[in-house]
Amino acid sequence: MSEENSKTSVVENAVVKKFVIPDKMKPVIGAAGFYLIMMAIFIFFAPDVFLDVGMFTAVFLSLPLYIIMGLALVFVTVAGEIDLSFPSIVPLSGLAFSVTLTATGFNFWAAFFASLLTGVACGLLNGFLVTKLGFSSLITTLGVNFMLIGLTQVLNRGEVRQFTEFDESPIRRAIVGSWGPIPAQMFWGLGLAVILGLIFNRHRFGIHVHIAGDNPEAGRAMGINIERVKVYCFVLVGICCALTSTVGILLNSTYYSTMGEGYLLPVLAAVFVGGTPVTGGRGTIAGLVIGATTVVFINTGVIAVGLDGYYTQLGFGLVIILSLLGHRTLSGRLTR
Amino acid sequence: MSAEPLVELVKIEKTFGRVQALTDINLKLYPGEIVSLVGDNGAGKSTLTKIIAGTEKADAGGLIRLRGADQKAWNAAKARQLGIETVHQNRALSEQQSIYANVFMGREITNRFGFVKRKKEIEETESLMRRIGYTSKVWTPQSQVLKLSGGERQGVAISRAILFDSSLVMLDEPTTAMALSEQAEVIEFIKDLKKQGKSVIFISHNPWDAHAVADRFVILDRGRLVFDGPKGNMSADDFIQMLRDIAKKGSI
Numbered sequence: 001m002s003e004e005n006s007k008t009s010v011v012e013n014a015v016v017k018k019f020v021i022p023d024k025m026k027p028v029i030g031a032a033g034f035y036l037i038m039m040a041i042f043i044f045f046a047p048d049v050f051l052d053v054g055m056f057t058a059v060f061l062s063l064p065l066y067i068i069m070g071l072a073l074v075f076v077t078v079a080g081e082i083d084l085s086f087p088s089i090v091p092l093s094g095l096a097f098s099v100t101l102t103a104t105g106f107n108f109w110a111a112f113f114a115s116l117l118t119g120v121a122c123g124l125l126n127g128f129l130v131t132k133l134g135f136s137s138l139i140t141t142l143g144v145n146f147m148l149i150g151l152t153q154v155l156n157r158g159e160v161r162q163f164t165e166f167d168e169s170p171i172r173r174a175i176v177g178s179w180g181p182i183p184a185q186m187f188w189g190l191g192l193a194v195i196l197g198l199i200f201n202r203h204r205f206g207i208h209v210h211i212a213g214d215n216p217e218a219g220r221a222m223g224i225n226i227e228r229v230k231v232y233c234f235v236l237v238g239i240c241c242a243l244t245s246t247v248g249i250l251l252n253s254t255y256y257s258t259m260g261e262g263y264l265l266p267v268l269a270a271v272f273v274g275g276t277p278v279t280g281g282r283g284t285i286a287g288l289v290i291g292a293t294t295v296v297f298i299n300t301g302v303i304a305v306g307l308d309g310y311y312t313q314l315g316f317g318l319v320i321i322l323s324l325l326g327h328r329t330l331s332g333r334l335t336r
Numbered sequence: 337m338s339a340e341p342l343v344e345l346v347k348i349e350k351t352f353g354r355v356q357a358l359t360d361i362n363l364k365l366y367p368g369e370i371v372s373l374v375g376d377n378g379a380g381k382s383t384l385t386k387i388i389a390g391t392e393k394a395d396a397g398g399l400i401r402l403r404g405a406d407q408k409a410w411n412a413a414k415a416r417q418l419g420i421e422t423v424h425q426n427r428a429l430s431e432q433q434s435i436y437a438n439v440f441m442g443r444e445i446t447n448r449f450g451f452v453k454r455k456k457e458i459e460e461t462e463s464l465m466r467r468i469g470y471t472s473k474v475w476t477p478q479s480q481v482l483k484l485s486g487g488e489r490q491g492v493a494i495s496r497a498i499l500f501d502s503s504l505v506m507l508d509e510p511t512t513a514m515a516l517s518e519q520a521e522v523i524e525f526i527k528d529l530k531k532q533g534k535s536v537i538f539i540s541h542n543p544w545d546a547h548a549v550a551d552r553f554v555i556l557d558r559g560r561l562v563f564d565g566p567k568g569n570m571s572a573d574d575f576i577q578m579l580r581d582i583a584k585k586g587s588i
Contacts, residue, residue, distance in 0.1 A: 023480065204450045207437060211430045218428035221391045222442030222496075223413030281432040 024284070027275020030330045031290040034273070034323050038294060042301045049304040053181050059296050060182055061251070064189025065244050066292040069263060070270045071196045072240035074288050076233045077271055078200075080213030080280030081137035083237045085126060086267070088148035090260035093118040093238070094245030095152055098161045098255040106163075108171045115242040122148060123238030127231030145264075152257050161255040176251045185247050190289070192243070197285035209233060213280025269316060270295045273323040294319060342367050342503055342535050343420075344401040348394045350383055350559075357383045358394075359559045367503065370526060370536040372546040375556035376583055381539050382425055384556065385506045388537070389422040390415035416442065421497040425508040425539075427489055429481050436461035436477040439496045464495050468525070486513030494525065505529055506537040511545065523549055543579060547572040557582050 021029065043050045069086055076083045096118040101111035126144055130137045166172055177184045200206040208229045211219040216226045241260075249255050274291025276283035298315045341364040348361040358380045365371060373381050386392035388400070390412040400407045402418055415422075429438050436457045445453045445460075461477035468491060481489060490513060497505050507526070511519040526549050529536050540546045546553075547567070553575070555563035562582055567575075 198451070202451050202454065204444045204446050204452060207433075207444060207452060210433055210437075211441060214430040214432045215428070217426070218430050219441065221389070221412055221422070221424050221428040223390075223411070223416045224442045225413070281430070 026330045027284050027327055028286045028290065030327045031273060031275045031284075031287040031294070031323070034319075034326050035290050035294045035297075038297065038319065042297070042305060046305045050301070055300070055304065057178075057181050057183065059293075059300050060186040063292060063296045064183075064185040065248060066263070066267055066270055066296055067189040067193055067289055068240050068244050068247070069237075069267045070274070070288045070292050071193055071285065072233075072237040073267060073271045074274075074276050074283045074285060075196075075200065075209055075236050076137075077276055077278065078213050078280060078283035079209045079230050079233045080216065081130060081230055081233065082278075083126060083137065083141045083234060084264065084268075085122065085141040085144040085148060086237050086241050087260035087262075087264045088145045088152065089119055089122045089238055089241035090245045090248070090263065091152045091156075091257050092122065092148050093242040094249055094255055094259055095156055095257065097242075097246055097249060098163075101163065101166075102161070106166060106169075108166075108169070112242075112246055115246055116239060119238030119240075119242030120235055121238070122241070123235035124231065126237070127234040130234070131227040131230050149260070156257040158257070163249070163253050163255070166250070167253055172250050172253075175247060185251070188247070192240075193285060193289050200283075200285050205229070205232065210281055210283075213282075215281075265316070266295045266299070267292075269320050273320060275323075275327050277327075291323075294323075340404060341365060341401075342403060343388065344404075345388070346399040346401065348384070348387060348398040348400075350380070350387065350392070350394055357559050358387075361398075361561050363554065363561065363564065365504065365535050365537070367535055368530060368533050369551045370530050370538060370549050371552050371554055372550035373537055373539045373554050373556065374543070374546050374579065378558070379556040380559045381556055382508055385422065385508050385537060385539065386424075388415070388504075389420060389424075389506060391422075391424075413442070416500075419501065419503040421500060421502040421505050423490075423493045423497050423505070423507045423510050425512075427493045429489055429493060431482040432480060434478045435465075435475065435481060435484075435492055438481055438492055439464065439477075439499060441496070443500060460499070461495075464499055468495050468498070468521075487515055487518045490514055491518075494522070498525075498529070502534060504535045504537070506539075508539045509541065510538075511540060511542065519545070543576045544572055547575045555579070555582060 039050065049055055069090075073083060073086070093115040097111045097115035100114035101108070104110045122144070126137070126141055129135050129140045129144070173184075175184060175188065179187065200209070208219065208224050208226075211224060212226045212229045219226045219229075245259065248259055270292035271288055272278065272291070273294055274284060274287035274289070276287060295316070298319055299312060302312045302315045303309060343365040345361055345363040348358055348363075349356075350358040361384060373384065375381050383392060387394045390410050393410075394400070400410050407414070430441065433441075436454075439461050440457050445456050447453060458477045465475075465477065475484065475488070481492060484492065490510060494507070494510060497507070507522075510522050514522065523545060526536055526538060530551075536549075538546065538549055550567050552566050553563060554561065555578075563578070570578075
C-alpha cells in the first residue's frame with residue numbers, strides 16, 4: 001500500500017484476455033439458443049405454418065403484453081421478491097381505464113392516467129405489505145391477487161364494455177395499429193424493453209435493485225434505502241400492468257374483467273426461461289424478451305403444428321424444465 | 337490533540353429485546369488518532385461501531401454529536417455523507433456484482449439523470465486496486481466478488497473505505513481471513529490513514545495488533561466502557577495483562 005493518495009494514475013489495459021463469454025451474456029445466449037432449437041423443431045414439423053409471415057404477425061399481436069409484464073417481473077425477481085398479483089392489477093387498472101373513458105366522453109389521456117394511478121396504488125399496497133409489515137412477497141401478492149380479482153368482479157359485475165367508437169382514433173392506430181406486417185404494440189413493447197433494460201443495467205436504481213436481491217444488508221450498510229428500492233419495483237409492476245391493460249383494451253376495443261386470466265404462469269415462465277434465476281441479485285432483460293417470445297410461440301405453435309390445445313401445457317412444462325437444464329449447464333449454478 | 341472532538345457519543349445505550357448490549361457509553365474521538373476498541377466477544381464492540389456507522393439505531397436518550405453538531409435521525413447514508421467510512425465485520429459486499437459496483441455501492445458516479453458512468457467507475461477502481469497492491473492480474477474491476485478469496489474480498493471492502501474522502505474510518509476485525517503478509521499491510525494502511533489526518537477506530541481480536549497501531553485504548557466489557565486512556569508508554573505485555581484482569585473481574 002503506497003502512501004501517495006492520488007486517484008489520477010493513468011490506467012492502461014495491459015492485461016491480455018483470452019476470449020470468454022461474459023457471465024452476463026450466458027443466460028441470454030442460453031435463452032436464444034433454446035428458442036432457436038425450439039423454432040427449428042416447429043419449422044421441421046410444420047414448415048408452411050412457421051415460415052409464414054402471418055404466423056409471426058399473430059404472435060406479435062399478443063407478445064408485447066407478455067414482454068411488458070415480464071419486464072417488471074424481472075425487476076421484482078432480481079430485487080429478491082416475487083409478485084403474483086399482476087394478473088389482477090391488469091383487469092383492475094383496465095376497469096379504471098374503461099370507466100374513466102366512458103365518463104370523460106372518450107378522453108384517452110384521462111383514462112390512461114386513471115389506469116396508471118390504479119396500477120401505482122396496487123404496487124404501493126404490495127410494497128407496503130412486504131417492506132413495512134415484513135410479509136413474504138410470495139404469499140402477500142398471492143393474497144392481493146385474489147383480493148383485486150374479487151374487487152374487480154364486484155365493481156364490474158360481469159359487464160363487457162365495448163369501445164367501438166374508438167376504433168378509428170389516431171391514438172388507437174398509434175398504439176395497436178400495424179406498421180407494415182408488424183403490429184405497432186410490438187415496437188412499444190420493445191421500446192419499453194430498451195428503456196427498462198438501460199435502467200436495469202446502467203441506472204443507479206437498477207444497480208440498487210441488483211444489490212437488494214443479492215445482499216440487502218450490505219446495501220443498507222452502504223446507505224442504500226433497500227425498502228424503497230423494493231417498493232419502486234412493486235410500483236413498476238403496477239405501472240406495467242396498467243400499460244398492458246391499456247394496450248389490451250385498445251387491441252380488442254373491449255374490456256372484460258377476466259382479461260388478466262392466463263397470464264400468471266406464462267409470464268413467470270418467460271422470466272425464468274429467459275435466464276433470470278429465482279434467487280435474486282441477477283437477471284436479464286434481453287433474456288426476458290427471448291423467453292417471452294419462446295412462451296408465446298409455444299402457445300401459438302402447439303396448435304399450429306396440428307396438436308390440439310391439450311398439448312400446450314405439456315409443452316410449457318417441457319420448455320421450462322429443459323431451459324433450466326440449459327441455463328445450469330451454461331451458468332454453472334442457478335440456485336444458491 | 338485538537339480541542340474539538342470529531343465524534344462525541346453521549347449516553348449511548350442499546351438493548352436487543354431483553355439483552356442490554358451497551359450501557360451508558362460516553363466517548364470522544366479526536367481527529368488524527370487511532371483508537372483500538374477492544375473487549376471480549378459480546379462486549380459490544382461491533383454494536384458500537386454500527387451505531388456510529390448508522391446501521392444500528394441507539395436507544396432513545398443517547399446522542400451522537402459530529403464536530404459539535406447534534407445528529408438527529410442518524411442513518412448510514414448520512415454517516416457516509418458526513419465522512420464516516422466503515423469496513424464491516426461481514427464485509428458488506430454484494431457478491432454477485434462486480435468489484436467496481438461494490439466499491440461504488442451507494443455512491444455511484446452518475447450523470448444528472450442517474451445513469452452510472454461505468455467507464456469512470458471501472459477506471460477509478462482499477463487505479464485503486466493497484467494503489468492498495470492488488471497485483472493479481474486475474475481480477476479486473478468487472479470480476480464478480482464471489483470469485484475472490486476471503487482476503488481479497490476484505491481488500492475490496494477496505495478499498496471502498498479509502499476511496500472516498502473521509503474523516504473517520506472504522507475497521508471491524510479487518511484482518512480476519514487474511515494471510516500474514518496481508519495483515520501486515522492492513523496495519524501499515526491504518527498508519528497511513530493517520531498520516532492523512534483521519535481518525536481510525538480499529539477492532540481486532542489480536543491484542544498485539546490492537547496495541548501496535550493504537551494511540552489510545554477503549555475497552556468494553558459486557559456493554560460497559562471500562563477503560564479509556566492513551567497508550568503512553570504502556571507495553572504490549574502490560575496491555576494484555578490489563579485485558580486479562582478485566583476479563584476476570586469486569587473492571588481494572
